[in-house]
Amino acid sequence: MRTWMTTALLAAAVCGVASAQTGAVASGPAAPRQVPLTAMPYSPSLDTTSMDRSVNPCEDFYKYTCGGWQQRNPIPADQSHWDVYAKLANDNMQFLWGVLAEDAKATRRDAVQQKVGDYFGSCMNTSAIDALGDKPLRPALAKLANIKSREAFIAALAAIQRDNFGSPFFESGTDQDAVNSSVIIVELGAGGLGLPDRDYYLKTDDRSVKLREQYVAFLEKLLTLYGETPAQAKADAAATLKIETSLAKASLSRVDRRDPHKVYHIMTVGELSQIAPSIHWAEYFSEAGGVHPEKLNVSQPEFFKALNTVLTTESLEELKAYTRVHLMTGAAPYLATPFVEANFDFYSRTLRGTPQMPPRWKTCVRGVDRNLGEALGQEFVRRTFSAEMKAKTVLMTQQIEDAMKVEIEGLTWMSPETKTEALRKLHAIRNKVGYPDQWRDYSALTVKPSDYFGNARRAGEFEDKRQWNKLGKPVDLNEWGMTPPTVNAYFNPQMNDINFPAGVLQPPLYDPKMDDAPNYGNTGSTIGHELTHAFDDEGRQFDWQGNLRDWWTPADAKGFEDRINCVRDQYAGYVVVDDQHINSKLTSGEDVADLGGTLLAYMAWKKQTAGLDLKTVDGLTPDQRYFVGMAQWACENSRPEQLRLQVATDPHSPGFARINGVVSNLPEFQKAFGCKAGQPMVHTPTCKVW
Template identity: 70%
Template sequence: MRKNWSFPVVLFVVMAVATVVPQGLTAQSVSPAEAAHPLTSMPYSPSLDLTSMDRSVDPCQDFYKFVCGGWQKNNPIPSDEASWSVYGKLANENQEFLWGILQNDSLATNRTPVQQKIGDYFGACMDTAAIDQRGSEPLQAMLRQVDALNSREALLQAIASIHHEFSGGTFFNAGTGQDAMDASLVIVELGAGGLGLPDRDYYVKTDAKSQTLLKQYQDYVAQILTMAGEPQEQAKTDAASIVRIETALAKAQLTRVERRDPHKIYHKMTVSELQTLAPAIHWEAYFAEQGAPGLKTLNVSQPEFIKEVNAELTAESLADLKAYLRFHLASAAAPYLATPFRDAQFDFYSKTLRGIPVEPPRWKQCTRQVDRFMGEALGQEFVRLTFSADMKAKTRLMTEQIETAMKQEIEGLDWMSPETKQEALRKLHAIRNKIGYPDRWRDYSALTVKSDDYFGDTLRAMQFETARRWNKLGKPVDLNEWGMSPPTVNAYFNPQMNDINFPAGVLQPPLYDPKMDDAPNYGNTGATIGHELTHAFDDEGRQFDAKGNLKDWWTPADAKGFEDRINCVRDQYAQYVIVDDIHINSKLTSGEDVADLGGTLLAYIAWKMQTATETLTPRDGFTPDQRFFIGMGQWACENVRPEDLRVNALTDPHSPGFARINGVVSNMPQFQKAFGCKAGQPMVHEHECKVW
């Protein structure tokens, strides 16, 4: 994935964790100006922006500052954001454009069914007066179900209904996905979950900052419980118990680095074997309630974690388990309730955890929610107005050229045997390219959206998506499905689908600029395409074959050759400091780092092929090669709050922007030749790292 924008969130109970910025604001945030002036056309920014540069910096000393220093100075972080970047700025512009679409659809009288659903959801979300008037009333029905649990057996049975009715992930997560060993099949997957903080490490690290944050989280837990109706002293006691339970669950989880190995998260077993592993829950009844009656086999991604879930459900008191359920239901519901709940969640998850001082405007939150819950409905409107057939054709051509470059690189590798090369080429030729938007739009006709029921709309949208995923069981894998909505400013590779995906949202200026020459476009969008293609052959992707199956197609010598080369990248990036004294965890980021390096090289080769018959001349004082690298560097311009950098250091598989640019160009002789960099300068890595 090129950037770390969130995928659509399905699980209701873990919403506050999966999407750290809460989706709810005060009624006062909807100003008359905000309500009256949505963006009606997309703004233009060039893919090579001279004003973003800082020419006082020597490009051979710090290329990132050279290409992005002006941008960083001219683009301070908005008060409602944890970070600000070229990607984030474009995402915001896309959202403003979508806001205009949604406002029109919420007010129009003659609407299509798609316009009715997205317009009514948006309108209900924007009506903060009505939301505040309901107070915590929508939450009370959930809490009454928990309060009525008068035995451990009743609570264990209730977990199934909570997961089904509220799309919940309390204690653990369950859903469907492709079978890693047979990508043609959809399988049930049982995974780790149940935490209120973004990662297990928040519970196990012992440094002062981590311990302070854990205490602040416990205070937030108590605050939410009090707002949900508990006496203050009882809420404090329950909060301590909840953090104790979550800490035990966290300690049993694999680290993010461990989860990068797909073999470590594949443990296929029968439901009977799962019953032996975790006997507290009646698993046949659980899966029947989710929509999978008679299920025989599934993947339990982390068996030791499920054993710990069983221990907690068995050993903890009924009162403490009920408190855990009450908190997670209330915290997940908070973004969709009255102002005090929304403010409380913002204060912890956004202000404390990520350093965001001000809540985003209401229109932005509502637009994000429509994109999350009905992304392909909203995407139809976005594509119709922003993405031309010509743009799709040009992107497809660039993709095919970069795949040709990858073919040449594989064929020319001196460290890979003919046998492994044959399998690599087979996988390369099988990759499917998805550009812009799906061939077939998702059908939302079964989803009910009411203009006066915001909380109900949200719950029904989550239930719709959960049911859609469970309904995949017993059906062929839909190879045309997308994992991102068309307006998304991102791209991704799916190793089990064996496809690369480029939504229309990421194919807009300044990332792809039809007004600009090929050099910066290939440096920017071309490197993005190459990045996603390289993911098919990074430390995770290389373990899947042409059909998307988890299969070792490497000779032992070739696998060692790959690891030796990727370790060169890991050693280099481990030297970069993110914030304070925190270095990049290069074992976590190596997949993205290798994709950045390989993708840029592939884009450079493809650009040379595209312009082989042209006579290229300097522009704006820069040679064509320099323009390629400046375009490549400027996609990553960013400013990030220190708090967010600390979160990213634990959770983000992407390196910071400066490392993603300087780390790449310092390994490319083509860059060093273009800018005249000499050995010993910072942008010339002493030992050139090259994987592909």
Template identity: 65%
Template sequence: MKLLPFGIPLVLLSLAVASPSQQHAAPIQQMPFSPVLDLTSLDRTVDPCNDFYAFSCGGWKKNNPIPADQASWSVYGKLTDENQQFLWGILETDSKLKNRNAIQQKVGDAFGACMDTERINKRGIDPLRPELASIAAIKDRAALDRAIDRLDREAQGTFFSNAGGDQDPSDSNSVIATVGAGGLGLPDRDYYTKTDKRSVEIRAKYVEYISQLFTLAGEPAAQAATDAADVLRIETALANASLTRVERRDPYKSFHKMSVADLTALNPSIDWKAFFVARGHANLATVNVEQPVFQKAVDTELKTEPLEALKSYLRFHLLTAAAPSLSAPFETASFEFFSHYLRGTQQPPPRWKRCVRTVDRTLGEALGQEFVARTFAAETKAKTLIMTQQIETVMGDEIEHLDWMSPETKKEALRKLHAVRNKIGYPDTWRDYSSLTIQPGDFFGNTLRSTIFESRRNWAKIGKPVDRNEWGMTPPTVNAYFNPQMNDINFPSGVLQPPLYDPKADDAPNYGNTGSTIGHELTHAFDDEGRQFNAEGNLKDWWTKEDAKGFEDRINCLRDQFATYTIVDDIHINSKLTSGEDVADLGGTLIAYIAWKHQIENQRLKPLDGFTPDQRFFIGFAQWACENDREANLRVSAITNPHSPGFARINGIVTNMPDFATAFGCKVGQPMVKANVCKVW
């Protein structure tokens, strides 16, 4: 992905992207325009050969302080905000229309129910009382097992929070059952295992948050403190058995196909046959158990922990998952810990942003139809497709001329490249939400029913052919991604807008910005993780040993370089975590530059705005990454984010591109010129 990956905790989805002046903003009816190369974002006091990121983004950083309701602020974030304001206008209209179609009814009523804070606050914790009573009534381990099953079906974040249907790693045309690891309330397992002062403090604050939710639910303070300590103890045991983020970059570490009987032997405390029967799969033959060691740990916890402690664990995860959909005290508690304390956000977002994001998350392809019809021109899709095809052609040429790869491996690499599918703008077929009930005035119920709808839709895929037309992002999303098992690159319409892409602007900054994004996603097919999947999207080694070593040697050059960059204080980039994105940044920018040169080879271009065409390409490349970050958020990102900070994603790349030094007249010895450049593709 170009920016943030999926996997952000549910509570953080309530974070909005806004500037202080927009706290009381009105919905917009037309998207604003920002140039794809913004001269006001420059800092001309900086020598681009000393710090190209500061030169390209210094003005932007000065002019765009972090909004009070944000942990960070960026060019992508600002465009996301503009998209949200536009969606707000759509939803305000749809919520009030008298004669509505089915899509307008669902998105309009979902938005209206979310905005009805008076009704939400009046209900308080009432929406959870039936489930809390069920947990309180648990008298034995068998009843506990049934409760875990029930909560998982409602996606309430217990032990198996990412179980469901997924592509078979060994047969990408098939969907099989997958049982993953979950059950942690903090952003990453490292928060439980690290012993430094900051990590110890975070765990203490986390226990306070857990206790706060229990007291809000009616527990006496002393009992809440005891129960909170039980929850932390259980989660710590699960964290110690979980793979690290770096380990999860190796797809083989998450691929353990086995029978239901084998899974039962690993974790007999769960009635797995009943678990799968309840999801419509009584005769399930095979399941991928992503983390067998984790399953053993779950079994140990279910057998050895006191029943009351396990009930506290279930009760907390029910409360924390539901908190953003409950009354103000619960929502505030969630914000104060996850957003304010962990990430430094100063204040909650305005309600309209919370509700726009909720509708986008739960009814994304319904709302997406409304967005696409108003914003995405056919010209944009056509020109983006041409750019994508040009970049794929360049990638093929680069592969053919690699001096470190054997003909045998090149053949498979080219076969994979030519099999990549390009998905631009929005799905060919929209998702059918007709079976999902959205009711006016029932925010919690709408959210729960949407979650169950998506869970059932996912489980229903098992045993059926893979739908290769399905998307993993909604159309308004300002992001892009590569899916190694689908072997496709995906660019939602939300990311194909100014200032990231403008079909009316000159090609140089467009290729530098969106072209490098296209190249970035394409290069993910050949990064340290993506390269392990073949043309069909199957997990299969198609490399010779010598070629695999040659690849690792070359990405180690980048790992060594990026490990020298400091994120905050003495915390350096974990380049083993970020290497996939770093490789994609370098390869994507290189092939976008070559594709742009092919595009203009018969043109005599003159400087614009005082910059040569080559300089405009590189400034366009740099300005997508302009950002400001709070210190607390940088600390979270250092642990959880597979992307390097913006300054490293720009300076770390151009120092490996001699064409940049030529464009700006940089000399040997200046910071943006490396003696030995890294090159993978």
């Protein structure tokens, strides 16, 4: 369901991006490791070999810090991009591959090792999976085929969604009430699309038209694999595109969905029934989650009006065809090799430009992390994350929060009234580092060593039930939204917490062998980034308790918007790929967090090292080392297809902009490298929000 969680980077599968402005993108495959790792590899948090010192840092700081990395790190054939985060995520996965391979074959295992080992083992047993073909999906397809009327179809929606790995038609679940974060409520959201975003259905340029044709061709191929005739597959694929286009036209854009007020519409079940009367909602919620909500949030009312039209005007056969497609596309990754390959061919090769499927062990490690993440996290943490590392990160977080306090108190454009509320929110932020205080209990989830499809299905049902069971219970403030091995971090404005999994606190992102300058530049900036999300254009709308409430005076709100518009104007000028510019209305929250986080970490580093005699190392002064360390987390290469997808869907700017856009607004950087007015790394006007 809806989440206001905002991240430092996207998950490793999609986070890496680059630009033609950063130089030629490497395309040759990197040499993959063929065996699991027994220990995590080491890479320094500041690597001078990753630099290109032939570039003037005041002309292009990103190229200066990452040019060598880009040349030495071509994109592996099974990736759509390759960056420092993705590389660390790959190392984490390879390390976990070794752990899971042991857990799968061990004769003496604890309950955690049994769950993760058997899930991994069932996924790796491709001969058994291939022998089944599409048999695991046949019961759900048979139930759908036996529906004889529109009324029966609509009545079966909850069961249809439960049978599906995706979300046909719409999403349902539970979440915190935006205006009362202490309460869990039912929420309905838009869904039902097979392409990544509504704009893929609405754009009329040649590339978008061609992509829709490729999507329909993929659906036809998949349907014939399931046994449909070419003529039937063609008709079913066309019906699917027609229904999805109707749903897309009624869906909010990604920019609109960043406004929490535009996706908050509290209704009773009776009021919902007035805008979508074709669905018997009381029966739906009883079947979906065994609940009887008094009120719920309908995030996009216009979508549900359009959904009602689809359900009442499209023919029963077309509705069933659309549903059949979603059952098949959702199940494809868990079935025999031909289905997996067809799914990869469109969603990875066509959409992202990835030429080669990943080795099976990567798919299986990701699956365990997705469905048993906190069980796998126990295996990861006990081997990689020391108490000392946690303590250092906690200290750094506190220092950066202290720097934010100083910044808020010194703002000349904010009134004392708003400052009081801002400081109250700052002091209430909860810091989560490494892993949860209490691990999730998976004892109710049955995992069998020879039933991969069933394991994935039961894991989905387990999580679905866990979410519905939150209704009527106190919010668990200790819950995490990422698993411990994840190479990422996030801020959740309704929980008012910042979260740093153990996976992101490994070299080269956090390097215990390195001095403070690059560590504060890298990990410190990430901490500052997440902290700044509490005060970006989205986060600032939630108060210290995580409630959607306007705690700003009108003049202060205008002052904020004036300053964030400076950032938007700057980033809108960056070209990502072809002639496509950054959609800065979509990326502004992340851009502001990058800018604020880098400054806060710099302030914390200066305080940490005050009075110390810091030396020049490798020709870099201490301040230069801070900024190079800050920049090198963003070294990356990306395929053009991935860049086009990013422009359309990603709230994060590409790496070159996340570095050059930040440092060009920092006098501290310009002083460190002697940059002068008129050079590209001196932006005029200087943008500063926090």
